[in-house]
Amino acid sequence: MPDNPVTIGPWHCGKGQPLLFIAGPCVIESEQLVLDVAKRLADHAARLKLQLVFKSSFDKANRTSVDSFRGPGLEAGLEILAKVKAATGLPVLTDVHEPHQAEPAARVCDILQVPAFLARQTDLVQAVAEATARHGGAINVKKPQFTAPEEMVHVVKKCEAFGNPRVLLTERGTTFGYGRLINDMRAIPTMQGLGAPVIFDATHSVQLPGGHTTGGQREMVSFLARAAVACGCDGVFFETHPDPDRALSDGPNMIRLSDLPALIRRLLRLRAALDVKDDEISASDKGN
Secondary structure, three states: OOOOOEEEOOEEEOOOOOOEEEEEOOEOOOHHHHHHHHHHHHHHHHHHOOEEEEEOEOOOOOOOOOOOOOOOOHHHHHHHHHHHHHHHOOOEEEEOOOHHHHHHHHHHOOEEEEOHHHOOOHHHHHHHHHHHHHHOOEEEEEOOOOOOHHHHHHHHHHHHHOOOOOEEEEEOOEEEOOOEEEOOOOHHHHHHOOOOOEEEEOOHHHEEOOOOOOEEOHHHHHHHHHHHHHOOOOEEEEEEEOOHHHOOOOHHHOEEHHHHHHHHHHHHHHHHHHOOOHHHHHHHHHHO
């Protein structure tokens, strides 16, 4: 069975643990922007007593258009993420797209993410599992948009077989019709039933694929995030940016950085309301 809870730096994600938040810009646009966002997120984490992991990508290899911005690349991107860790003390997550990227990324990052479209690529999963196992890191596998949640058991078994039981699974919607994503919240308890903690990706779930660039419904992020917390997810994933309308990737579905603390507070209040022990509920029922 996979580890549950999963240890990520100083944090623990899973059974009996506080919510884990994963947040940051979609792609590394510049060193200064990434450091500024990371420091603000670290301030929010300290003030709100959050378990928070910083996220950003060194390369967006799955952009729709050949003209779209992809990021600084592996070497320069990892140098920037190492500076984020040093400056903030936050654990760091980045995604990898090719097996050769896993080892250098695992030396820097606490979590390596397998993108949804690549979750069935055994060579990539193997490289990520082996590299993170060597360096004490964890794996976050996004559920493909074309995969039923119960089928993620095969990815979990691959990660364990290749040496790393520290696996998170992320729900990010299922393709319906011509590209529209639908969230079936049953995916959260279903994937938790596979033994791994489950993260809900609130911002990619509101993407509107198609066209020259991917669109999104930023205004729906709060609704889906609250629904996922109500359904018992172990963490929430947000992409965030100081000015999403000017972001170089995924701007339409990213949360404005200044709006994030209020949303997180709402999620924490909801989680606290759900953390009522069964015996307290039973006692209340008897009183009625």
